[in-house]
Amino acid sequence: MTNETKKRAPRRKSNAISVIDVARAAGVSTATVSRVLNGKATVAAELQSRVRDIARELGYTPHAAARALASQRSKTIGAVIPSLENQNFAIGVFALQKRIGEAGYTLLLGCSYYDQEDELKQVRALIADGIAGLMLVGRSHSPALYELIEKEQIPLVNGWTVDHDHPYVGFDNVAVGRRLAEYLLDLGHTRFGMITQMTQHSDRAADRITGVRAALQSRGLQLRHEHLIEMPHKIIEGQMAMKALMNGPDRPTAVICGTDLLAIGALAEAREAGIDVPGELSIAGINDIEFSSFTSPPLTTMRLAADEIGARSAEYLLARIEGRPVSSQNIVPTDLIVRGTTARARNV
Numbered sequence: 001m002t003n004e005t006k007k008r009a010p011r012r013k014s015n016a017i018s019v020i021d022v023a024r025a026a027g028v029s030t031a032t033v034s035r036v037l038n039g040k041a042t043v044a045a046e047l048q049s050r051v052r053d054i055a056r057e058l059g060y061t062p063h064a065a066a067r068a069l070a071s072q073r074s075k076t077i078g079a080v081i082p083s084l085e086n087q088n089f090a091i092g093v094f095a096l097q098k099r100i101g102e103a104g105y106t107l108l109l110g111c112s113y114y115d116q117e118d119e120l121k122q123v124r125a126l127i128a129d130g131i132a133g134l135m136l137v138g139r140s141h142s143p144a145l146y147e148l149i150e151k152e153q154i155p156l157v158n159g160w161t162v163d164h165d166h167p168y169v170g171f172d173n174v175a176v177g178r179r180l181a182e183y184l185l186d187l188g189h190t191r192f193g194m195i196t197q198m199t200q201h202s203d204r205a206a207d208r209i210t211g212v213r214a215a216l217q218s219r220g221l222q223l224r225h226e227h228l229i230e231m232p233h234k235i236i237e238g239q240m241a242m243k244a245l246m247n248g249p250d251r252p253t254a255v256i257c258g259t260d261l262l263a264i265g266a267l268a269e270a271r272e273a274g275i276d277v278p279g280e281l282s283i284a285g286i287n288d289i290e291f292s293s294f295t296s297p298p299l300t301t302m303r304l305a306a307d308e309i310g311a312r313s314a315e316y317l318l319a320r321i322e323g324r325p326v327s328s329q330n331i332v333p334t335d336l337i338v339r340g341t342t343a344r345a346r347n348v
Helices: 019-026 030-037 045-058 064-071 087-102 116-128 143-152 173-186 203-217 235-247 260-272 290-294 306-321
Strands: 076-081 106-111 133-137 156-159 168-170 192-196 228-230 254-257 282-287 300-304 329-331 334-337
Touching: 019 030, 019 045, 030 045, 076 087, 076 116, 087 106, 087 306, 106 116, 116 133, 116 143, 133 306, 156 306, 168 306, 173 203, 173 254, 173 282, 173 300, 173 334, 192 203, 192 235, 192 260, 228 235, 235 254, 235 260, 254 260, 260 282, 260 290
Parallel strands: 076 106, 076 133, 133 156, 156 168, 168 329, 192 228, 192 254, 254 282, 282 300
Antiparallel strands: 300 334
């Protein structure tokens, strides 16, 4: 044989789990493992279960390119969002799907319910389906997820956030919190409350708190511990949090809510308690969902263009897939929308 004909097949990376590894651990042939993982019905149910459990424990993921070629699903892009209930995520995903659809790609969508382990499970399933790119929400994901993406060399973009370690298309959430606080400070408010999403689930919420604190500290003020309440992202939770703020000592004259839904709940509680908004209390939200302009009074909020997140994430992933140059750091502008729930602070 000549040197040209004696070329060896490239070795797989030592940290990549193969069908051989799964077969060896299960004590079966590689053909059996392949039949099980490809959904063939010729293997006994008990053996199928055992092979799948072992593959999962070992962290085996079918090679994305090979699976895509075999299933003719190479033109798919995946997205995993924390919740299907959040209108902001729905708008972003719709824009993502529209843009990649124009390019001939199909969207595969998963939902993690703010659970990193479940998110990893969803991503593994999407990779097994042969996705060509992936959009996630936020920057806080399990190390195993980032390792998997790197191993499979799948283009990734984190949406709705700023991420100094990975590609992103997002809002500067620190600046969002600072802008709202500065606006209310300029209206003369000095006692602030904040109702936000659970920061253990949302780096976006944590960044907005950081921005509010920074704005207050620049004026010699602080956000008191008892005036910061974290709640799930629901209207009723905003209502409950506002009740706690208003029943506490030295109640605030301005309340910043991490989302419009929380702000709508806060506004409902203020009305129920007979508190004049904005005469006695200013309330502001974040997102500018459609209903925000129809509350009574209409809600002051920060407009976050979720559709731009989806569209620009699509552009980033398509460019990466097609080998075109593209920026990996993309900040989407935000706007302060002043409506009727905020006003100058009274002399107190």
